[in-house]
Amino acid sequence: MATSNSAPALHPVVEAVTRRIQERSAPTRGAYLAQVDTAIQRKPGAERMGCANVAHAFAALPGNDKFKVVAEKAPNIGIVTAYNDLLSAHAPLQHYPDIIKTEARHLGATAQVAGGVPAMCDGVTQGFEGMELSLFSRDTIGMATAIALSHDVFDAALMLGVCDKIVPGLLIGALHFGHLPTVFIPAGPMTSGLSNNEKSKVREKAAQGLVGREELLAAESAAYHGPGTCTFYGTANSNQMLLEAMGLHVPGTAFINPGNAVREELTREAVRTVLSITKAKRFAPIGKLVDERCIVNAMVALLATGGSTNHLIHWVAVARSAGIIIDWNDFSALSDVVPLLSRVYPNGSADVNQFQAAGGPGFVIGQLLDAGFMHADVLTVRSGGLREFASIPAADAQGKLQWTEAGASKDESVVRPASQPFSTSGGLKLLQGNLGRSVIKISAVPEDRHVIEAPCRVFDSQEALHVAFKAGELDRDVVCVVRWQGPQANGMPELHKLTPPLAVLQGKGFRVALVTDGRMSGASGKVPAAIHMSPEAAAGGPLAKVRDGDVIRLDANAEMVQALVDPAEWEARPLAAMPEALRAANGVGMGRELFANMRRNALAAEQGACTWF
Incomplete structure (x- = not known):
């Protein structure tokens, strides 16, 4: 080196x-x-602008500062x-x-x-x-x-x-x-307060109903203190x-x-x-x-x-x-x-x-x-x-x-030299297939979970997934598809609250994955998740074709996410429309109406979800 x-x-x-x-x-x-x-x-502003402009700009400055910037050109x-x-x-x-x-x-x-x-x-x-x-x-x-x-x-x-x-x-x-x-x-x-691992354990217990609000709040407050x-x-x-x-x-x-x-x-x-x-x-x-x-x-x-x-x-x-x-x-x-x-x-x-x-x-x-x-x-x-x-x-x-x-690592369980890395490749991967293009944060996912193949369950919101989880409907190998979560649909909120229930299912031994056109938290972790799916369902992306029971294969090693549906059938399938109740509710209340133009003009996630182009 x-x-x-x-x-x-x-x-x-x-x-x-x-x-x-x-x-x-x-x-x-x-x-x-x-x-x-x-x-x-150009010349500096104080030299370039008219006297009234300059006076307005520096009217509130203390006298010495005003002299410096105007007279001394500081x-x-x-x-x-x-x-x-x-x-x-x-x-x-x-x-x-x-x-x-x-x-x-x-x-x-x-x-x-x-x-x-x-x-x-x-x-x-x-x-x-x-x-x-x-x-x-x-x-x-x-x-x-x-x-x-x-x-x-x-x-x-x-x-x-x-x-x-x-x-x-x-x-x-x-x-x-x-x-x-x-x-x-x-x-x-x-x-540092309560460790992130301990905080996550309490969240998973809360998702299972094993601890109540008081204990959960105490843990969160000890972490964010x-x-x-x-x-x-x-x-x-x-x-x-x-x-x-x-x-x-x-x-x-x-x-x-x-x-x-x-x-x-x-x-x-x-x-x-x-x-x-x-x-x-x-x-x-x-x-x-x-x-x-x-x-x-x-x-x-x-x-x-x-x-x-x-x-x-x-x-x-x-x-x-x-x-x-x-x-x-x-x-x-x-x-x-x-x-x-x-x-x-x-x-x-x-x-x-x-x-x-x-x-x-x-x-x-x-x-x-x-x-x-x-x-x-x-x-x-x-x-x-x-x-x-x-x-x-x-x-x-x-x-x-x-x-x-900086010198040598002070703790090689936390940082390692490039000659002895934790992995020879980075922590993020691009996934492609007939569902579109998405990304996965693979660095925190156990190696035995890099490939998941299972029938899917389709949800139109993270709340709907929570309802199914609490009813025990997801206690099986399952790929959860959560759509209508992209920039044009509803502003692409993070779906961070999906992590605890999915982690619970994975902890029970089920083969579980998430596929979504939404975002996860920047701290998304051990559950394999194909996120930022582009194009999003609301923009006519193929995620709108997925139906309950379709087998989906997420293969991070092959950098692929695919609905295992006969190609002719897949091609012929119509795109589902966003449910009318969801469409009516999106963008209403809490100031969301003011951002309607941004939703209409947002580019795809891969283009930065920019709203000014």
Whole structure:
């Protein structure tokens, strides 16, 4: 293996996928970069705008700050924040703007909160109507970010956000202002409480009626107990891993807990970092930093850590925002060769705090660089490039930040070197067949469950599956098909509440699988699930042809999901229509009416479920 000081050869598959993406994206990427260059060449806002515009923009600034930005032409940082005190992950962000403004003044610059973006919690809305706004909240956040930055008086931007749709939304919005140097600032995970495994066991007991609400609530409250992100490796924490791999953080920022003495200094360092870009000869605005190589690095990091399936939707949309076109074939090709280097719940027992203690993102990125699975020659927000992200930050006796190489794994049950991976392939696979194209998170599924063949039971909602489960109708080998759950049908809510009953059935020894055009949680685990089926049933996808009793074969090894129906009969079968009662109920109440246009215009999951094309 190459040493950290050498430049190892890039793996041929990584190189080939990158080249394929570059060729496919050439027209759109070229147009995007031309737009970025045009914006870069303009004069700063305070010089370009009329006097009334400038006066409005800086009317509320303290006198000294107003003088700096107008008379001295000091850099002005726009802050976009996802702060609210409902979300544990975002509550710590409350005082970040004050820290940022103080540090900016110290450096001769100014900072303003350009705007706030909504931030909803899937954990709160799981299984309820609000969850149908969840996926589309990503594009809403992207638009809110654009509105915040549209005042166009900023020389750089800082993005404050952490969780599931929030980071992709902030990134989508920021990339539409690709001329701005931009750094992302998270708040870190909560400290460890009740383990994820113990929490899941209580959930499964509750699904069987073995424990009541009081015991279940006590377990959930012990797991989710303080400020910071949830400690499992779902979408929120996958976000942070990907931002590290893209070089958009201060290195090693992702998994430092709120309240840790290093946390505030890392926020100050983010101000120093973004201002250094505005003054650097090697100017790296976000639109040029996030190129095809950067996107591939993010994909590799996702696969190497068994990250969230949601990012097979979100990072397609992120890439599109920078004029880059990726698809699930790209993920699949990379997954075939990228080694799985971490075991973090749900594809292991460790939580993200244990992941960080074992070496965390710094260890994983260092291993992937040394083994030739990541592009080292990319721009990042730091002058030292991506190799800086293979290190871990700490404070010295004077409170000054220092970084040290991650070194060897501190716990090989959690992270392993690329020479001795948990698996020689990544944690996600593309499944294809006569039902369409879907993805499966295979890293947490036991090997004896990689192939499931059984008669199916078709459901029009996750609630209907719960009813059948409680009635004992699913106590057999079964493939559960849950349809009408895609972006156009109802906004593609996560179907996380299906996990406990299906896990119970699997625990009883039944051969069980799920096939759906909906999403599972980013923490979907041990039950094999073909998800994000595209095209979705509501868009005329073949999932609408499936009938109760059809035998379905899900074969993750062969990367196939197929209804074993005579081809002539399958071809002749009509598509079922969405039940009228379901159609009438979809999009009504809890503000869902406001998102009707997004449902109508949403692209397929494989196209990022984007609503702005």
